[in-house]
Amino acid sequence: MVLRQSNTRREAVLFYVFVGPALLGLLIFTLGPMVASFYFSFCDYEIVRAPEWVGLANYHKMFFVDKLPLKSLGVTAYYSFVGVPIRLVAQFLVALLLNRALFGRSLFRTVLYLPSIVSGVALSLLWVWLLNPEFGLVNYLLWEVFGIQGPRWLSSPDWVIPALIVMSMWGIGGGIVICLAGLQGISEELYEAAELDGASGLQKMLRITVPHMTPVLFFNLIMGIIGSFQVFTQGYVMTGGGPSNASLFYVLYLYWNAFNYFRMGYASALAWVLFAIILAMTGLIFRSSSAWVYYEGSVQM
Amino acid sequence: MTSQAPAVRGKAAGSRRQSWLQRRSVRRVIASAATYAALLVLAGLSILPFLWMVSTSLKDPGSVFLFPPRWIPDPVVWSNYYEALTFLPFARYFANTAFITVANIVGTLVSASLAAYAFARLRAPLKSLIFLMILSPMFLPGQVTMIPLFILYRHLNWIDTYNPLIVPAFFGGGAFNIFLLRQFFTTIPLELDHAARIDGCGEAGILWRIVLPLSKPALATVTIFSFMGHWNDFLAPLIYINSSAKLTVSVALSRFRGEYGTTAWHLLMAASIVAVLPCILIFFFAQEYFVRGIQMTGMKG
Secondary structure (H helix, E strand, C coil), rough: HHHHHHHHHHHHHHHHHHHHHHHHHHHHHHHHHHHHHHHHHCCCCCCCCCCECCCHHHHHHHHCCCHHHHHHHHHHHHHHHHHHHHHHHHHHHHHHHHHCCCHHHHHHHHHHHHHHCHHHHHHHHHHHHHHCCCCCCCHHHHHHHHCCCCCCCCCCCCCHHHHHHHHHHHHHHHHHHHHHHHHHHHHHHHHHHHHHHHCHHHHHHHHHHHHHHHHHHHHHHHHHHHHHHHCCCCHHHCCCCCCCCCCCCHHHHHHHHHHHHHCCCHHHHHHHHHHHHHHHHHHHHHHHHHHHCCCCCCCCC | CCHHHHHHHHHHHHHHHEEEEEEHHHHHHHHHHHHHHHHHHHHHHHHHHHHHHHHHHHCCCCHCCCCCCCCCCCCCCHHHHHHHHHHCCCHHHHHHHHHHHHHHHHHHHHHHHHHHHHHHHCCCCCCCHHHHHHHHHHHHHHHHHHHHHHHHHCCCCCCCCCCHHHHHHCCCHHHHHHHHHHHHHHHCCHHHHHHHHCCCCCCCHHHHHHHHHHHHHHHHHHHHHHHHHHCCCCHHHHHHHCHHHCCCCHHHHHHHHHHHHCCCCCHHHHHHHHHHHHHHHHHHHHHHHHHHHHHHHHCCC
């Protein structure tokens, strides 16, 4: 009894020794900074001087005085709410194709995943060149294949976000692999049973494939929206937020405030609004999920 | 006459059935041909930007700006690579980035394995609460903690050192990695632990001799994703590193454009290819871990 108790005690101590670094890290690199950032968001804080409490002034400024936060929010929402659903559908369709291919499936999967390996600055530079209006590949192909005179992409206020969405289509490899794994997890018996009942291909798709894929699509949707609202590199490297702020992504504007103008208080307020928006959206998607996400074994259909 | 009737009817039904089968198999052939055609087009679209990148990187400055573009460079200018990599001290940047990346991988593997083992194997009060707390940063946008962390590192005199880019990895190694390793550790049979314990192994011994050797696939996945993340990381080195001798590859690439002028696409593409080469090599040599890792990340939802 004594031995046993000392054993559980030792186990608990060991637990905290093993988890210790992670817990400490959580405090130092996440929770502490969160509290500080929340406090700074109510302060005028230009880094060289101590933070000075100004109440809601930063929040007031970002919604009613400074035009750019709302502008950048609009830009980011446009990029996200158009781009994420398009990528979601594309991932699903490509995964369906891959799932049909009996021969060479893994080769095709490799090739289709390949573009997702290239990311960050190199990818951004490549696309600046691909989208070059006069000498880039995109406009050349548009002209050669479709006879279309391509737009000026990154230097056109109307086309810069569509251009970045087109570019983002080359990053769907991860989503394709996830969808394909989901498709392969659907039991073959379901399709056989449906065929015996005389179901058409479309019926099988709508009644079996799509419902079984909703959890995967749900996950990809959430991660896609969260990631998309934090887009930064493309704006910084490719467009600098231009032309005329048409690609001023929210995080780019936040970055400028923090590290170019050193308005730490204002930038903290911007960060908290972003956090609130992301939380609200994930919450909304979660709450709506019971209506459209199908989980095996649940009664609801 | 009457005796022949059933036979005739039988034959008619047979040929009808045959033609139905034929039509069905023709439909299948057409469908699978269409599948492969679509996959080939998509594969081509995936590869095209890479070909364009390589082609541009081998052109002489004059033929970069030709319309219509020439796919096969004439002449092939291999010295572009030499010029691109010596205009800025890229060898230095590679070494810097490699150092940061390797240090992060080591820190992540050590601290995430420890924490994951504790969550998978040890009993302690408040364990599930702590697990939730450790996982919570997964949904927190990094921008919220970015500003206080910058201020903290400034007080520690860590600006323009690699500490801000490396030290956090040793404190937990990221919520997601802990989660992934913990899930994997729980699939290792407890009987192995018991056997080791009878042989006189302590918890550290079990982790080192039993659990880690059996978790190579999961550790490989964590290593690969950590490599990709830190090799391509842009925002953090952009914020914390100022001296040009300490730059990482991605920040150096982003400056390249400004320093060499915006038209040196042959050199920019050469530098970009070299920058992404490590990622592409890793992808080809460790593809199965990639796929597995992506599937694991996707399946957690």
